[in-house]
Amino acid sequence: MQRVLLWAFLAAALTVSLLTATQRFRVERRNRAVELIADYSEIAQLAIASGRSTIEALKTLKSAGVTTVAISELTIGDLMAQGRVFVRYPQGRLEQTVLLVDGNLVSQLADQLRRVLGGEKIRVSEIATDRSTMEKAEITIRGRVATDWLQSLPAGLPTQAIADARAAGLLIVARLINYPGATPKAIREILSNLQKNGVRKIVFQGDQVLGFKGAVKDTARYLKRFDLIFGRIEFAKQKGEIELAKHVEGNIIPVHSITQNEMPTLSRPDIVERYRKAVRERGVRLCYIRMYESAGSDVISANAGYVHEIAATIQKDGYVLASSHTLTEVRIPKWQRAVPAVGVAAGALLLVTSVIDISAGAFAVWLITGTVAFLLLAWTGDFGRKIIALAAALIFPTVGAIYAVRNLCANTVTSKKTISGALGRLATAALMSTAGGILVVGLLSSKAFMLRVDQFAGIKAAHLIPILLVAACFAGGIAWQCDSWAVQRKRLIESYQKLLSNPVLMWQALGLLLALIIIGLMIARSGNEAGIGVSPIELKFRAILDKVLGVRPRTKEFLVGYPLLFVGIACALHGRRREAAVLVTIGSIGLVSVVNTFCHIHTPLVLSSLRTINGFVVGAVIGIVLWCVLKKLLLLLEVPPNNTDPKSTDYR
Known part of the structure; x- marks a missing residue:
């Protein structure tokens, strides 16, 4: 009689658990859209090597299965290395830092610095230049800013990259950087600007998320406010990503990526299978694809074939290549999440009674105590x-x-x-x-x-x-x-x-x-x-x-x-x-x-x-x-x- 009662408790708990499993299965079945992401900088370099325009290269890859292009945020240091920005500290003006900026860049950079440093610290003025040279302008920052810190500041997404991606009909993933001194106000302005420009997904660069260390909760708050999605890279262990993931309340899409250092060690079939397993077995919906071929007469076409293999393999498993979305919640009442605890309590007594005969009184006490204790614990x-x-x-x-x-x-x-x-x-x-x-x-x-x-x-x-x-x-x-x-x-x-x-x-x-x-x-x-x-x-x-x-x-x-x-x-x-x-x-x-x-x-x-x-x-x-x-x-x-x-x- 004791075991009959325990089996009945276990059967009831399993029935409720199977009901939850059915609802979870429906959530999983609705989440079938997968994005294949190509890196803009990598494609731009290969396009030059192939004698093609970047837009043409992006369109070729789109026809092979790429749905999205990842655009990395530049730093002022990057612009300085490109010769598009120069820094000077004028004599007699000890509390000022002046940036000499290309004319076609000044508006974007000034707006970005206003977001990062605050509008009251930034002044823009045109300067006279020789007509044979590119038009220049000065951006004056109030306060003497250390060059090292200035170089680490974000300069925003390159406008040309955004224009090329849209011309090719591709979605955009923003790759933002973290930087020392990021304030909640600056984070709000940076993320708000992304939303205004139609960007919905973010995969952070480097080994830190924006706001680490000290403002990760602010990043999470503004990601939710502006309906932006955090692309969380598998196995990357970015600093702050666990805290960010906990506070964005499920506004996450898992990302799988293979690092540049790892790419040469893998064969093409291994890479294809790796993306397939990431999507099929671990719920990845953003596949960040590094190009396989880096040399040849037409590396764009060669890589298009490689991308097509990945796309075809994923589609063969029943997924579609389209804009991905976050998982919906498995919406069940609280009691339904607690009832399986009854089955675990019954299992514990089945273990005990499999080796020890206990009296009816002791059985009743243990059954009631265990069931109530497990139910209360599950309810917490x-x-x-x-x-x-x-x-x-x-x-x-x-x-x-x-x-x-x-x-x-x-x-x-x-x-x-x-x-x-x-x-x-x-x-x-x-x-x-x-x-x-x-x-x-x-x-x-x-x-x-x-x-x-x-x-x-x-x-x-x-x-x-x-x-x-x-x-x-x-x-x-x-x-x-x-x-x-x-x-x-x-x-x-x-x-x-x-x-x-x-x-x-x-x-x-x-x-x-x-x-x-x-x-x-x-x-x-x-x-x-x-x-x-x-x-x-x-x-x-x-x-x-x-x-x-x-x-x-x-x-x-x-x-x-x-x-x-x-x-x-x-x-x-x-x-x-x-x-x-x-x-x-x-x-x-x-x-x-x-x-x-x-x-x-x-x-x-x-x-x-x-x-x-x-x-x-x-x-x-x-x-x-x-x-x-x-x-x-x-x-x-x-x-x-x-x-x-x-x-x-x-x-x-």
Whole structure:
């Protein structure tokens, strides 16, 4: 009766979570527009090398798929390097700085300096010049300004670049700089001017966002006021971008870019596939494309072919090349975000009752207390729901691993029933972990998590702790069957005393070391920023799986977790509990990975679901093959089963 009630609670929570998942799926399906961005400065340089005009080059790239051009803001230092601005400090006028400026630039620069420094500090005056030279003008700044600081000030977007982009029919992304001394008023004026000029998206230059350090909240406020979108570059780690992302309230579009230094190290197919994955797997909607070809008789046409490959690959996945937009919120009532907590509380009691029989009174107390506590925690907001999501990631893989071999401590079966029996228990374990993942989806599916402004917390702990719990249960002999607390406590103490008193054999030490290495590697490679990279061979293997299966399953599921878990269950079915304990413990990595897949809220739900299904199918097939090979080997070596006595207390 206890478990029936827990399954009912879990089913109700899963139903609500699936409803949330459906609403999130609809939000994801509506967000299909992707922009391909070319860098104006790069195109202008290649156009000169090809003997074409910049407008012609931009139109050629537009026909290949480019939708947008990124225009970088110049600094006064850039204009000085171009010989278009000269600085002097007049004698006798100690409190003035004079800029000698080209006539066709003076109006734009004066307006920009008024925005940056304040209108009361700027005066413009024409000066006499020789008719054979370009017309000049003076911009006088009140106060003596240090040359280094003056050179760092923004001079605005080049008007010629804006004109060329519009003539080519392309959208514009502004690449603004940060500079020392940016005031809230200056930030307001700079962003207001962008809005007036029809620019809606901003990708900041360099390693800082505008307003860092001290005025990032002002930047966020004015981005929202002027309806401007922050293009957040993946993995760039610009200073201030996390704070800015939190305060713009979802007015964000993820950007993927490959740095100039990295471009020469990548092949053309690798680059194409990288943009495809960024769009398909991580919700990127602004692809900042660096040109691939830099030499040749017609580099513009050559790069147009390269851009077309990227465009065609993205379109093949069902996306459209058009002006991108921000995600809409997954609009659900507050109670709907809290109800999945009931399922997590039920999962916690399922874990307890899988190893310990508890009285009806104690069960009722624990159920009511746990449910109310988890509901209240979920009601507090995102922080509380992140704690519960972590609890789900710890609980459900552990439950799945224990249910996989529960009540098999003394059972043996015929060879014909081994595969079907092991497959059924493997499916039960996988479904249990998937249930935990669905509850995480119900708890965390919101715009902030989908844009990675906020993220699932405790990813390393979620990988390690379930494996340790499973190992502790097997080492203590309490994982195989449920019993009273007194019996299980006695069994636990006796098992650990025996374990600690036994000498460690060389093969056991080597086996333990190998298991620790496997688990350590899996944990090190977990998370969005793994501590260990992926080898070129594995990258090629992943690419093959992507092509064959459509969605690549996770290596730790199909190649490690499920195969070892299947063989471990099969061993348990044949009474080989020592082998089963080790294999199921290591195989629980696969169950942990299933929940972790759904913890990546920025990955589309369809992709996560297909990845989970593919991982199970491929992993089960490999497990069956591995078991058949191992069974032949065991028969050949005539290794007898161990601990088949149902009264034995040695459940290791």
